[in-house]
Amino acid sequence: MSDGDELASDAEQVRYDQARYVNDGQYEPLLSEKDRTRVEIGDDSPLPDDLTRDELELPALSEPELARHYTRLSQMIYGIDSGPYPLGSCTMKYNPKFTEDVAALPGASVHPDRSAASVQGTLELLSRLQDYLGRIGGMDAVTLQPPAGAAGEFVGIRVAAAYHEHNGEGHRDEVIVPESAHGTNFASAALGGYDVVSLPSDDEGRVDLDALDAALSEHTAALMLTNPNTLGLFERDIEKIADMVHDAGGLLYYDGANLNALLGRARPGDMGFDIMHYNVHKTFATPHGGGGPGAGPVGVVDELAPFLPAPRVRAADDARTGDRDGGSAGTGASTSEQRYELFDPEHTIGKVHGFQGNWLVLVKAFAYIARLGDEGLADASAKAVLNANYLASQIEFGVPYGPFHHEFVASAGEQDAADVAKRMLDYGVHPPTTKWPEIVPEALMTEPTEVENKDTLDRLAAAFNAVAREDDETLADAPERTTARRIDQTSAARSPRLSWHELAGDD
Amino acid sequence: MNGAETRASGSPYAPHTADERDAMLEAVDADSIADLFDIPDTVRFADEFGIDARTERETRRLVRSILGRNENLTELLGRGHYGYYVPSLVDHLADRSEFLTSYTQYQPEISQGFLQALFEYQSLLVELTGLKIANCSMYDAATALGEAATLADRVRETSGHRVLVPDLLREERRSTLENYVAGTDLVVEAYPTTDGAIDADELADAVDEDVVMLYAENPTVRGTIEERLDAASELATDADALFVLGSDPVALSLLQRPADVGADVVIGDASVLGLPTSYGMGLGLFACREDYLRQVPGRLVGVSEDATDRRAFTLTLQTREQHIRRERATSNICTNQAWVALRTAMHAAALGPDGMVDLAKRGVTRAETLAERLDELVGVSAPVHDRHHIREFVAHVDQPAPAIAEDLETRGFAVHVVGEHELQCCVAGVPDAELDAFVAAFSEVVR
Numbered sequence: 001m002s003d004g005d006e007l008a009s010d011a012e013q014v015r016y017d018q019a020r021y022v023n024d025g026q027y028e029p030l031l032s033e034k035d036r037t038r039v040e041i042g043d044d045s046p047l048p049d050d051l052t053r054d055e056l057e058l059p060a061l062s063e064p065e066l067a068r069h070y071t072r073l074s075q076m077i078y079g080i081d082s083g084p085y086p087l088g089s090c091t092m093k094y095n096p097k098f099t100e101d102v103a104a105l106p107g108a109s110v111h112p113d114r115s116a117a118s119v120q121g122t123l124e125l126l127s128r129l130q131d132y133l134g135r136i137g138g139m140d141a142v143t144l145q146p147p148a149g150a151a152g153e154f155v156g157i158r159v160a161a162a163y164h165e166h167n168g169e170g171h172r173d174e175v176i177v178p179e180s181a182h183g184t185n186f187a188s189a190a191l192g193g194y195d196v197v198s199l200p201s202d203d204e205g206r207v208d209l210d211a212l213d214a215a216l217s218e219h220t221a222a223l224m225l226t227n228p229n230t231l232g233l234f235e236r237d238i239e240k241i242a243d244m245v246h247d248a249g250g251l252l253y254y255d256g257a258n259l260n261a262l263l264g265r266a267r268p269g270d271m272g273f274d275i276m277h278y279n280v281h282k283t284f285a286t287p288h289g290g291g292g293p294g295a296g297p298v299g300v301v302d303e304l305a306p307f308l309p310a311p312r313v314r315a316a317d318d319a320r321t322g323d324r325d326g327g328s329a330g331t332g333a334s335t336s337e338q339r340y341e342l343f344d345p346e347h348t349i350g351k352v353h354g355f356q357g358n359w360l361v362l363v364k365a366f367a368y369i370a371r372l373g374d375e376g377l378a379d380a381s382a383k384a385v386l387n388a389n390y391l392a393s394q395i396e397f398g399v400p401y402g403p404f405h406h407e408f409v410a411s412a413g414e415q416d417a418a419d420v421a422k423r424m425l426d427y428g429v430h431p432p433t434t435k436w437p438e439i440v441p442e443a444l445m446t447e448p449t450e451v452e453n454k455d456t457l458d459r460l461a462a463a464f465n466a467v468a469r470e471d472d473e474t475l476a477d478a479p480e481r482t483t484a485r486r487i488d489q490t491s492a493a494r495s496p497r498l499s500w501h502e503l504a505g506d507d
Numbered sequence: 508m509n510g511a512e513t514r515a516s517g518s519p520y521a522p523h524t525a526d527e528r529d530a531m532l533e534a535v536d537a538d539s540i541a542d543l544f545d546i547p548d549t550v551r552f553a554d555e556f557g558i559d560a561r562t563e564r565e566t567r568r569l570v571r572s573i574l575g576r577n578e579n580l581t582e583l584l585g586r587g588h589y590g591y592y593v594p595s596l597v598d599h600l601a602d603r604s605e606f607l608t609s610y611t612q613y614q615p616e617i618s619q620g621f622l623q624a625l626f627e628y629q630s631l632l633v634e635l636t637g638l639k640i641a642n643c644s645m646y647d648a649a650t651a652l653g654e655a656a657t658l659a660d661r662v663r664e665t666s667g668h669r670v671l672v673p674d675l676l677r678e679e680r681r682s683t684l685e686n687y688v689a690g691t692d693l694v695v696e697a698y699p700t701t702d703g704a705i706d707a708d709e710l711a712d713a714v715d716e717d718v719v720m721l722y723a724e725n726p727t728v729r730g731t732i733e734e735r736l737d738a739a740s741e742l743a744t745d746a747d748a749l750f751v752l753g754s755d756p757v758a759l760s761l762l763q764r765p766a767d768v769g770a771d772v773v774i775g776d777a778s779v780l781g782l783p784t785s786y787g788m789g790l791g792l793f794a795c796r797e798d799y800l801r802q803v804p805g806r807l808v809g810v811s812e813d814a815t816d817r818r819a820f821t822l823t824l825q826t827r828e829q830h831i832r833r834e835r836a837t838s839n840i841c842t843n844q845a846w847v848a849l850r851t852a853m854h855a856a857a858l859g860p861d862g863m864v865d866l867a868k869r870g871v872t873r874a875e876t877l878a879e880r881l882d883e884l885v886g887v888s889a890p891v892h893d894r895h896h897i898r899e900f901v902a903h904v905d906q907p908a909p910a911i912a913e914d915l916e917t918r919g920f921a922v923h924v925v926g927e928h929e930l931q932c933c934v935a936g937v938p939d940a941e942l943d944a945f946v947a948a949f950s951e952v953v954r
Binding site: 018022025026027028030031032037038039041044045046047048050051052053054056057058059060061063066067069070071072073074075076077078079080081082085087090092093094095096098100101102104105106107108109110111112113114115117118119120121122124125128132135136138147148149150151153154158161182183184186187188189190191192193194196233234236238239262264265266267270271279281285287288289290291292293294296310336349350351352353354355356357358359360361363366367369370371372373374375376377378379380382383385386387389390392393394403405421422425430431433436450451452453454457477479482483484485486487488489491492493496497498499500501502503 | 527544555573576584598600625761764786809815830849863913
């Protein structure tokens, strides 16, 4: 198999070749290689010379040329609609098409400085989404302003700081983060000015209570926790952990990256968490867009609500319409008599985004939740957990920690996990997250989500297993069926070339 | 089947048949899905959220009815968020699902198309700013400003701690900046401006050796074009402070190139191209001099070669980032605004250099013309500032500004109230015919 062109036989039914436009030592040419046109600002400028630039040099291409350029680029990308995408901790679930339509409604296109009276629809949607998220997480108050999960973490950290400061406990200068946590937890705490105390896991992969006890002190501002954790394990001692943190005067923060495991089964608010963020681009199916935009709303318990970012949205009075879904009877259509308003929380930390966050993403998240309802949300977590368990049972790599939920971390054993991933690309599937968490050697962190059926999972398992049986040389040569072959990371970093100007030898 | 017309008993996007489910349960040796959840009884959620499931059609109708409550106004609004016309090309190509539904390009071999698009976006910013490095997105202008300040904190060579921003700065941007520097010993202070722009003498008085970052915007939030950026840059250099400039791709197509006025970092909202008005959703532009390469926040796309020696793109210098460097990362950012950056690059490509320069020039002339027309009305003088403007300007009204804005709103127009007797009007994206109607409405209101 090492000569490259044949895939292992038991995955033979999967034939995959990604689109590839080859053009004289490169793939699809850059826009700048198709055209560069220099425009002089010139005599017809409405401004004096000394206030303008001299020239601008950019590609000038026709619409048909651009349509081909971007269509070709899109063909050189693997997306959720291309096949399974089981990246652990990323929750790459199918993005329902209709959510794009609702985000494109003319009514969604409003300026953030409009009067509240003229954007009651926007405020109503935000208010109802806050309400949905509060119910789903068991939280009393929600802000939708943070534009991403890490931004939500930062809000949580700032809220915790403001709360402690308000209580005369500004000396609390440490945030505790489990060793296996998402990198953003450490970075968000550090951005907030906190010293990060790293917490080791116990032998079973969960929080080590003795280590936690030793880490907690009058310096503790918060413990940031993901539950289920990055191994997919539920922190069974969560109530005890919450008591310990609270007894030490700290706050308990929930990283919502893994909330898809718990929808309708358990709520962070009921476990004793004080603050949480939601990753709507994970749990609530808004598209990842090649890296963003997402949204990272933050929920808090009542006591912390006065510290949330400004402004918040609320119903202008207590006139509820009586429907459990915050709307009129039946399908919950808009209740045009209810007025909504913006207000600043009493001890607000201020702003964390120039306006109100990633509005269009929030519209999509609202539509997803409204579509699924109670039954759909609970079914999502059920099928996500079933899928992870089934997939794990079908692959030949060992899974050292369990019982896991929506994701599992397999070990590539003697193989290099990163090479395994590269080879999996050749089987027409996206590989899992690799080499993390480090508690599992050569980790393959796998989260199939609820959107795959048994056939797809079988195909995915076949890809894992085919690669498991291949030799190191084959793996090191992979991938061979993707647009580009193995890319040299060292070369990219050693001599950074970050714009087309540097390729063309421009100054 | 869970079609779009069906109210789901489960998730309509979880395609398991009952038989499949049972076969899978058998394979994992479980009696029911509930058995797979290792959650203590005491924290199990046995209640309901109280959220109704809906058909796709019902959900669309719901969202349409909610958003239908937004009044349909002609917006003469700007101040950092603009509503330029976005060509259909952008929507249709950016909505191709490979762009829309892919993840961050951690497997570059299978993500070449997106990486190339982001590389082209970075190149666009390099051309516009004249700076060598541009990342492939922050969240918005306000957070990019915050990131610039933490960069200033990391690279500073003095014990200073002052971050100077213009007194005109939007309160929302300043507040975001203050949150970003809360974990440092930096202090944000305002410097005074005169007639809507930098006053070199006043600024010289404000700058001392304790300043680590000096921030200016061009254009300012009031639409004026700065004339003394050179002086600001010199003051910053003399104080060993970072000179950070706020702008956007349309303004940059015409105004002085940041590199030519000594900018160390350029931030701003790049989504003035690519997104229609989106209630403030944006795209943080971040570019800087090459000296700060290892201190840049966010993702960078670079060029490399693949095993066939062909040119290929990849995320690079990732050791700056949180997933590798954790608490020592240059930023906590992970999810960014990549898809908006794609749209911005597409919009810029659709305009081409002529189109971009022209859009900026028209921003100058159309704002000037509208100001002249308002100035002719009784009880109105515009522009308030004796400066060049782009896109927007402040007008003085003799009557109380809020009352006039309210009257204009009943006539179908939205403007900013920026003072007791000051309104701000922006022409970006507003067709000429609607500007005519606006002037007519304005003349009735102030009559």
